[in-house]
Amino acid sequence: MTEHCVFCEIAEGRAEASIVYDDDRVVAFMDLRPITTGHLLVVPRKHAESLADLNVDDGAQMFRVGQRMAAAIRESRVRSDGVNLFLADGEAAGQEVFHVHLHVLPRYAGDGFKLQITSADPNRSELDDVAAQLRRAG
Numbered sequence: 001m002t003e004h005c006v007f008c009e010i011a012e013g014r015a016e017a018s019i020v021y022d023d024d025r026v027v028a029f030m031d032l033r034p035i036t037t038g039h040l041l042v043v044p045r046k047h048a049e050s051l052a053d054l055n056v057d058d059g060a061q062m063f064r065v066g067q068r069m070a071a072a073i074r075e076s077r078v079r080s081d082g083v084n085l086f087l088a089d090g091e092a093a094g095q096e097v098f099h100v101h102l103h104v105l106p107r108y109a110g111d112g113f114k115l116q117i118t119s120a121d122p123n124r125s126e127l128d129d130v131a132a133q134l135r136r137a138g
Helices: 006-011 056-075 124-137
Strands: 019-022 026-030 040-044 082-086 102-107
Touching (some): 006 040, 019 056, 026 056, 056 082, 056 102
Antiparallel strands (some): 019 026, 026 040, 040 102, 082 102
């Protein structure tokens, strides 16, 4: 655990949380500042500040549980016409708690949440160049 990591404290049972799911790799609990009713977080038990630090098996389980929680939202009485899975990796991406976590967000028309997507409309040559850079790095 990193000093004063609230998500580590929740995962270790030392901080209060409304738990929805837990296993040996991850814990899912209700977000204290929900964007919509039913907004929950899926968090690996083992501390990882960023995706680069995250154990691959913990990451896979985090997304499996995120999918399961999305299905649970859809089957429950929580208002939801759709679900977003959202993960912010790094401060520039909007990460506020530096312990990797996956948001599971129930969505409905007029809920007030919006991801604004803008496009630079790159040409194929630019896309191919970036793809090559990523292949080399990965």
